[in-house]
Amino acid sequence: MLSTLKTFYQNRGLLLELVKRDVLLRYRGAWLGLVWVLLNPLIMLGVYSYAFGYLFQLRGAGSGGLPYVLNLYCGLIAFNIFGETVSRAPTAVRSFPSYVKKIVFPVNILPIVPLGSSLLHAAFNLLILAAALAWTGHLSAGILLYPLFLIPIILFALGLGWFFAAWGVFIRDVAQVVPVLVQISLFLSPILYPSSIIPAPLRPISDLNPLAAAIEAQRAAILGTPVAWNDWMLSCLLGVLVALLGLLFFEHSRDEFADVM
Amino acid sequence: MSSQDDIAISVRNLTKTYRLFRSPTDRIKQALTLGRGKFHDQFTALRDVSFDIKKGETVGIIGKNGSGKSTLLQLICGILKPTYGSVQVNGRISALLELGAGFNPEFTGRENVYFQGTLMGFSRAEMDARFDDISAFADIGEFIDQPVGIYSSGMFVRLAFASAINFNPDILVIDEALAVGDSSFQAKCMVHLKSIQKKGCSAILLVSHDLVAIQNLCTRVLTLEDNHLVCDAVPEQSISRYQTELSLSATAAFPVGHPLRQGPQRFATLQHMSVMNVYLEAATQFAMGDRIVIELSFVCHEKLPAGRFGVTFSNTSGVLLHDFASGFSGVIGFAAGCHTFRITTGPILAYPGRYFLGAWIQHSKGVPSDDRFGSVLAIHVYDGGKVGHREANFSGIRCSNTEVYLPCSFEKI
Structure with a gap:
């Protein structure tokens, strides 16, 4: 396992190059090019403001006066990292048969590539969020802690990413199932709503959701309310476990990738 | 340990079996039983292969399709994991298993080369x-800054080959990559490979069906047959063994109903053909300048007073190089029934390579053939160092720009 982690370090240049390609490829040939990286989240924020802020007139409960839209946006940034990485995982390896079969290639970095590009998108989203917070007068130093709270989410995304990437090579159905699972986890996590509205009897179950603690911690940091560090620590540990298990499963099955692709 | 140091590749008892699942459900069942169940068939692609390759050696691998050549290369490169046995590799491998594998068509040649470098x-x-x-x-001019997707296949090959050999690999693995590209580029690759050989520090591993190239380049040739290593010897020996195996059989029947067989066969039907050397031993390999002896049998369904036949000699692209027509020798007219003729050719002045023998028969002059098939047997012409009694040196040259060699002498006056 240690030697696997070492190969990640050795191949960091390659990983960076792959992420660059992944992002460039998405916007290559588009007239506005990389402007879309900024434009996409802006449009989404506009639509949310119109639907939830203007039409529904939602003021999130327990959000300390923070407009619902920004509350939602804050959770979505974190969730999109998870969602994008995991939903692209089933094809992360499968769509590069030549890397697996025709050249000597560290395939275990392939599931990290979607994470890399989703982190880049998240960075731009965060800039927009910061600007919007400043605009509405809610910007606090707490936002600097934001990246810290992404750690458990990144670890989860990686673990599940490796897991589904390996499965995706063998069984095509995984590519159909995973986006549905991601959609479900969006609604089961406190993103569209604060966890305080979950009825008490369901709390012990919803607390098991490793994404929840991280997302709640982010909100708390941005609002300047006390952060539940214990919960965050716990989900970090859980994240490490999931990431290691996912990687272990991937390494166990990768010997057979070339045989079936 | 110093003898170990000059070993580039060491392969021991290498075996590769694939698990074949009849359906995706079987694969899930297999996974759910944690490998304890048996829901698959096995297919062995390579069985118990062992050899060592020293630094500076150029080793060819030949064998029919499906004999395990590519599996062997993939195992050596570490792309596949052996089922049993081991592969040990000393040094950096550059592999051309498939041209431009790893090239992304959306990116430019330059970007792809840099990526390959990474x-x-x-x-x-x-x-x-x-x-x-x-x-x-690669010599593709300003196309280097165009997306690889718009390249012609020739440009693609050139760039892929150029980037693979310029990384100074300790071990260069090439799978059939030389077959594409025009003859001048092929010649350039040959020269470059030879210069790598001269430096003597890299091992080159070459899979090819181009036996002339193998003979030109390699110091040693491995032959795979039915997933076994059956021959590990100098090129001449391995190639001649392979030729025998390669249904370069010296006798063949004209195939019934073959799509390329022409003619109504109303008056006559070609039956079989065999090929021999001048000592009347079955043979499929001839040095340049050798004579070929061909026996051809056909059946005349009725008396053909003006009937005539011929044996054709064509290259692998189907270009007819010579027609040994019976009419030229005054052999005209056959009784009804079965006939066998023995044809002895003059010295064969074709360049080293593979050629096809075929035959035709017609019921009189100037009408379409009644039966005709152009590739019933294949023969291999090699460079014997001389043509007839004259010295002739073709090594390292691929003479595909002309079809026929005419012996000549040069005197300075």
């Missing part, structure tokens, strides 16, 4: 130093 572990600065050599070798 894959090989080179830094950007190291790549900057190499790039000019690569682009000069």
